[in-house]
Amino acid sequence: MVSYFDDGLGHTAQQQAVRDAVGEICAEFDDSYWREHDAAGEYPHEFVEALADEGWLGVLLPEEYGGKGLGTPEAVAMMYEIARQGAGFSGAQTVHAAIYNSAPILNYGSDELKDDLLPRVAEGDAWIQCFSLTEPEAGSDSTAMTTSAERDGDEYVIDGEKLWTSRIDVSDYLVLAARTTPKEEVEKRTEGVSLFLVDIERAHEAGQIELEEIDKTASGMVSSFRVTYDGLRVPAERLIGEEDRGFYHVLDGLNEERLVIAAEAVGLGELAVEKGAAYASEREVFGRPIGQNQAVQHPLAAAMARLQAAKRLTFDAADHADERERKAVGAWANAAKYLAAEAAFEGADAAVQAHGGRGIDRAYDVERYFREARLTRLVPITQELALNYLGENALELPRSY
Numbered sequence: 001m002v003s004y005f006d007d008g009l010g011h012t013a014q015q016q017a018v019r020d021a022v023g024e025i026c027a028e029f030d031d032s033y034w035r036e037h038d039a040a041g042e043y044p045h046e047f048v049e050a051l052a053d054e055g056w057l058g059v060l061l062p063e064e065y066g067g068k069g070l071g072t073p074e075a076v077a078m079m080y081e082i083a084r085q086g087a088g089f090s091g092a093q094t095v096h097a098a099i100y101n102s103a104p105i106l107n108y109g110s111d112e113l114k115d116d117l118l119p120r121v122a123e124g125d126a127w128i129q130c131f132s133l134t135e136p137e138a139g140s141d142s143t144a145m146t147t148s149a150e151r152d153g154d155e156y157v158i159d160g161e162k163l164w165t166s167r168i169d170v171s172d173y174l175v176l177a178a179r180t181t182p183k184e185e186v187e188k189r190t191e192g193v194s195l196f197l198v199d200i201e202r203a204h205e206a207g208q209i210e211l212e213e214i215d216k217t218a219s220g221m222v223s224s225f226r227v228t229y230d231g232l233r234v235p236a237e238r239l240i241g242e243e244d245r246g247f248y249h250v251l252d253g254l255n256e257e258r259l260v261i262a263a264e265a266v267g268l269g270e271l272a273v274e275k276g277a278a279y280a281s282e283r284e285v286f287g288r289p290i291g292q293n294q295a296v297q298h299p300l301a302a303a304m305a306r307l308q309a310a311k312r313l314t315f316d317a318a319d320h321a322d323e324r325e326r327k328a329v330g331a332w333a334n335a336a337k338y339l340a341a342e343a344a345f346e347g348a349d350a351a352v353q354a355h356g357g358r359g360i361d362r363a364y365d366v367e368r369y370f371r372e373a374r375l376t377r378l379v380p381i382t383q384e385l386a387l388n389y390l391g392e393n394a395l396e397l398p399r400s401y
């Protein structure tokens, strides 16, 4: 495909350098690699290790910890490139959390925790791929969580159940959100939550954690679990930041992360449209390429146009994230996430339709893109919750959630 929409204009030199370097790694993993891992439900260890070896899991960590010391504009470029080159949203999700889960530790963790952990994360020797927040009952209303953490001497004892905890099977540590003060006893529902760094192997050995894998249909490379924490004992020095302030620690940086999610969705959408267009050029029915029919051409072209709008919004918002206050970044990030997921879904749907029956043949990849694009409308927050945020914060309408 011609590169009108990917001519590098608008990128900083650093963003382009990130895309080039990460792109070189991605080029070693072709479509069949992603297809086979998705079908087998296998985590792409070789890919993640290749990125880790080059220090990309530490893209946001300061150089003093061995990280690359880069920021949101570069993270957006990196994750866009990964999705766009064939990994899609699911492939991007195999490393996304590794980059973002260390943020609360960097921003709020004790010096001991930072010194112990962050250099290992930057080196790719310690994986914190897992964030355990969502609960079966609370769902999107995450502050309604009931998982509790009670102080007992120099430990916390944690009990509760989480749903959709992903990548716990490929992590050394997980970040766990639990209530140190029940919701009924706090003034604001965002208070009373704390974050803990959990050593997963230790929890298994002590028999204080139980996993049940969820049999899901999208994002096969990432496994998700229902997790029961049963008297899990966590040393007090593994509390991340301040007790009862954990939800605020999560919120800080969440909007920037959402921009990266949007970039991943755009990359996936472009990938799907490109595949759809390539197939539509080759496939001949009624004696001509199907792509000559506007009924096939227009949905792909319209999706590509919308993807460009979402991409511009995403990259622009990332470029200015440091200059805006948190709620403003949130408005841009939720708008970007909403538009990117809709455009990705539209693009993937058009690509499936252009493939006719082959649209659901795994060998053509577009069915995988479609499943992933559908997922972008659900995670990390649903489209409705993104709109709720915009309604409340950008339009000053009454809070609806």
Ligand SMILES: Cc1cc2nc3c(=O)[nH]c(=O)nc-3n(C[C@H](O)[C@H](O)[C@H](O)COP(=O)(O)OP(=O)(O)OC[C@H]3O[C@@H](n4cnc5c(N)ncnc54)[C@H](O)[C@@H]3O)c2cc1C
Binding pocket: 130, 131, 132, 133, 134, 138, 139, 140, 141, 163, 164, 165, 166, 167, 216, 218, 219, 224, 375, 378, 379, 380, 381, 382, 383, 384, 385, 388, 400, 401
């Ligand atoms: C593949 C996958 C991986 C995930 N990985 C993780 C992970 O690693 N860690 C983690 O903690 N979580 C993870 N999640 C959980 C994810 O963040 C939640 O699924 C998501 O936030 C939605 O919560 P829910 O599924 O409980 O839906 P619900 O909250 O039950 O919502 C159901 C529907 O109702 C709508 N709805 C609810 N309330 C409102 C409202 N007030 N206004 C408008 N609409 C509303 C929602 O938008 C949605 O359409 C993952 C989910 C999936 C599917």
